[in-house]
Ligand SMILES: Nc1ncnc2c1ncn2[C@@H]1O[C@H](COP(=O)(O)OP(=O)(O)OP(=O)(O)O)[C@@H](O)[C@H]1O
């Protein structure tokens with residue numbers, strides 16, 4: 001995880017399942033408690049597998065930051081992962097950008 | 108045994124077994140020469156069912172066992188995932204999009220939606236207090252030239 005201003009960038013591992021979602025959740029909580037985070041950017045460029053655990057985890061982060069007017073972004077989304085994100089309807093609350101730089105510009 | 112193709116595995120309810128189960132089923136399905144997309148769909152569906160057994164079926168328990176059985180008939184893969192956990196009171200309700208009994212665990216109620224989207228057929232049998240069996244099947248189109256991509260998607264790298 002990296003922090004730029006009030007933006008938290010999370011580099012997601014290859015497989016977002018139950019275990020990886022819990023790991024990200026724990027890391028996020030630690031950062032979130034210590035820093036004044038507003039926006040969260042999930043860098044998905046390395047992701048090869050995702051199930052509903054990933055959807056729940058992303059929605060959970062949105063629920064946290066929306067109270068401070070924050071946004072959630074996903075970047076570098078591979079095609080097969082995009083299909084799952086679309087199917088879940090998550091793009092109603094999460095913004096897709098090509099890369100981290102573009103997401104930071106929209107923050 | 109009349110079904111020499113049949114494969115079954117049994118494991119405990121540890122989250123690490125979710126990836127083990129989906130890779131095992133994908134490796135088993137590889138004999139049908141699935142496409143990379145088919146492998147990805149099957150892995151997601153299996154992951155959903157096994158995660159549900161661990162999170163919901165055996166919530167707060169460490170002694171639960173999960174059984175995954177697979178068969179292939181012609182070009183059709185059938186996978187069943189069963190647990191002897193708490194069971195489901197109202198199956199129709201459980202299968203509705205965005206219905207979850209565990210929002211506090213950041214669950215979104217998309218598991219059955221993905222299983223139904225990625226498999227041709229999904230049936231659920233469950234009795235409260237006894238357990239749950241999820242049966243799913245998928246016809247594989249058979250990609251003639253099984254390539255490195257598929258081997259990688261299966262987890263054979
Ligand atoms: N094996 C099971 N044993 C007991 N209850 C189950 C089982 N599988 C599913 N359920 C019930 O069905 C509901 C819906 O399951 P589904 O997988 O669609 O969503 P979820 O697991 O709650 O969330 P998500 O899959 O998005 O993380 C669950 O919340 C749970 O109440």
Ligand SMILES: [Mg+2]
Nearest residue numbers: 052155159218
């Ligand atoms: Mg589920």
